[in-house]
Every structure is written in structure tokens, then in C-alpha cells.
Amino acid sequence: MTKNRAVLSAFCLVVGGVFIWAAALKIRDPLGFAQNIANYRVVGTALAFWIGLILPWLELAAGVFLIAGVWRRTSALLLSLMLAGFIVLIAVTMLRGIDVDCGCFGSLSRKADLGLLLQDAALLFMSGAIFASKAEPLGLIRKRR
Amino acid sequence: MNWRRTGKEAAAILLVASVPALLSNLDLIRRQLKGEFAQSLILPAGTPGVAFIGLAEAGDLFQRGAALFVDSRPRDEYGAGHVPGALSLPLRDADENTVAVTPEALRIPADRPLVVYCGGGDCQMSILLTRLLREAGFGDIRIFEGGWAEWQNEGFPVEVGVDQE
Numbered sequence: 001m002t003k004n005r006a007v008l009s010a011f012c013l014v015v016g017g018v019f020i021w022a023a024a025l026k027i028r029d030p031l032g033f034a035q036n037i038a039n040y041r042v043v044g045t046a047l048a049f050w051i052g053l054i055l056p057w058l059e060l061a062a063g064v065f066l067i068a069g070v071w072r073r074t075s076a077l078l079l080s081l082m083l084a085g086f087i088v089l090i091a092v093t094m095l096r097g098i099d100v101d102c103g104c105f106g107s108l109s110r111k112a113d114l115g116l117l118l119q120d121a122a123l124l125f126m127s128g129a130i131f132a133s134k135a136e137p138l139g140l141i142r143k144r145r
Numbered sequence: 146m147n148w149r150r151t152g153k154e155a156a157a158i159l160l161v162a163s164v165p166a167l168l169s170n171l172d173l174i175r176r177q178l179k180g181e182f183a184q185s186l187i188l189p190a191g192t193p194g195v196a197f198i199g200l201a202e203a204g205d206l207f208q209r210g211a212a213l214f215v216d217s218r219p220r221d222e223y224g225a226g227h228v229p230g231a232l233s234l235p236l237r238d239a240d241e242n243t244v245a246v247t248p249e250a251l252r253i254p255a256d257r258p259l260v261v262y263c264g265g266g267d268c269q270m271s272i273l274l275t276r277l278l279r280e281a282g283f284g285d286i287r288i289f290e291g292g293w294a295e296w297q298n299e300g301f302p303v304e305v306g307v308d309q310e
Contacts, residue, residue: 030173031182031186039269041269045182049173049182049186052186054166073151074154075158
């Protein structure tokens with residue numbers, strides 16, 4: 001657990017920023033993102049539709065709250081759970097030999113490969129550190145003491 | 146860690162996210178409830194120039210020579226067995242622009258009926274290739290949902306080998 005507020009703040013900015021950007025790209029094309037989800041062949045078309053609609057907004061909300069310092073640890077927990085899920089999904093997809101675009105960044109998405117897995121692992125480390133730390137990063141909203 | 150409080154905050158974040166998600170996609174939700182996306186999300190029912198067909202129609206088109214079959218699977222799967230006379234157009238090659246999919250590049254008239262297929266089952270390759278072909282200008286594309294699995298299992302004619310130029 002890191003007590004360095006500057007490092008935690010940097011982690012919040014990186015993780016929150018990545019998720020806000022990724023969410024914005026996917027919100028523009030929810031059906032395209034839903035199709036990316038369906039391509040992983042884990043859920044059917046109907047469930048992929050609803051995930052495609054709601055998940056980007058959840059990423060956006062959690063990313064904004066993380067940077068703003070509102071419900072910070074809960075936001076970090078949600079983002080960590082999403083990242084853990086993405087990592088498992090990518091690993092399983094690679095093992096199954098399915099060639100898909102990850103869908104992470106809308107039309108700018110890359111292939112679901114080892115590089116993406118490592119990128120998500122790095123983000124998971126940062127979000128996990130935020131969740132686990134008792135120190136307060138420099139949030140935008142000051143809490144009354 | 147107060148998990149009850151965390152749970153409430155998580156529920157609040159989900160609620161904050163769900164409201165704009167639903168409000169900004171009311172038209173898509175209405176179309177989903179009408180079943181428009183039952184077969185495909187990116188080529189929903191009613192997409193001009195695209196239709197989903199079953200084995201009977203695919204077989205009829207094959208018998209009459211009324212359509213060009215397009216195999217979207219990888220080249221090695223095509224070589225192991227395909228619809229006789231089918232054009233091999235692997236989705237990966239088309240998607241990565243290794244192969245151009247315009248009517249001019251493929252030397253196929255834009256109004257020629259095409260039947261695109263892949264492995265069948267939950268295979269998405271035929272749908273994704275159809276989207277590329279439609280964007281390239283082809284105006285009559287049918288997606289054979291059962292794919293190679295159903296064609297072969299029902300005893301329809303099979304051709305083996307890769308001898309396309």
C-alpha cells in the first residue's frame with residue numbers, strides 16, 4: 001500500500017483518464033461495442049446488447065468519480081473488478097484461439113493479445129493500489145475534516 | 146473496510162451510470178425489444194441489401210447457380226472443404242486490407258447476389274465480412290446462418306482444395 005499522495009494521485013489520473021477516454025469512444029457506437037462483446041462468444045447477442053449500452057457509462061462514471069475523489073475507493077474497486085474481468089476474458093479468448101478486436105476503445109481498438117493483457121494488468125495494479133491504500137490522493141473535491 | 150457502505154456506493158454509481166445509458170439509447174432499446182437485433186447487432190433486420198437465409202434457400206440458390214457463395218473462413222479451413230465454386234475471402238484478410246473487397250477488385254458485379262457463410266453456430270465472421278462487402282458497394286448479400294457445419298452435415302455437395310488465383 002502506498003502512502004505517497006502524489007503517486008496515488010497519478011494513479012487516479014491515469015486509471016480514471018484511460019477509462020473516461022475509452023468510455024467516450026464506446027458511448028459513440030454502443031452497437032459496435034456490443035458486437036465486440038458478442039465476438040468473444042461468452043454471452044449471447046441479447047446480453048451483449050445490454051452490456052454494450054450500460055458498461056461504457058459505468059466506466060465513465062467510475063472514472064470521473066475516481067479523479068474527483070468522490071467514492072474513490074468504491075470507484076477503484078469497480079474499475080479493478082472490470083479490469084480483472086477483462087484480463088480473464090482476454091486470456092480465455094487467446095486460449096480458445098478466437099481472433100477478436102478487444103473493443104476497449106471503440107473503432108480504435110486493438111487485437112485482444114498479450115500486449116493488451118499486460119496493459120490491463122498494469123492498470124489493475126494501479127487501481128488495486130488506490131483501493132488498498134488508506135492514504136488520500138489529491139482529489140478535486142475537498143472533504144470537510 | 147465498511148462493505149455495506151461500499152455496496153451502497155457501488156449501487157449509487159451503477160444508478161448514476163444507468164440513467165443516461167438508458168435515456169440516450171431509447172431508440173436502440175425500442176428496436177431491441179422489437180427483435181431487430183436478434184440475429185445481428187451490426188446488421189439488424191431491415192438493413193438494406195442484407196438478408197439472413199436458411200439451408201433451404203441457400204441450397205436452392207446453389208442449385209440454380211443464382212448466387213456466388215463467399216467463404217469467410219481462414220484459407221486452410223476453406224481448403225479442407227467448401228461449397229463448390231465458393232470464393233475464398235477470409236475475414237482477416239479483408240479486415241486488415243490485405244485483400245480489397247470492392248466489386249472492381251474482386252471482379253464481381255456489385256448487383257450480383259452473394260451468399261456469405263462461415264463455420265456456423267456462433268461464428269460471427271460471415272456477419273463481419275458482410276458489413277465490409279456492403280460498405281464496399283455490394284447490394285445483394287445473404288448471410289447463410291447455418292454455415293459450413295450445417296451444409297456439410299446435411300449432405301450438400303463439397304469441394305476440397307485451394308486452387309483460386
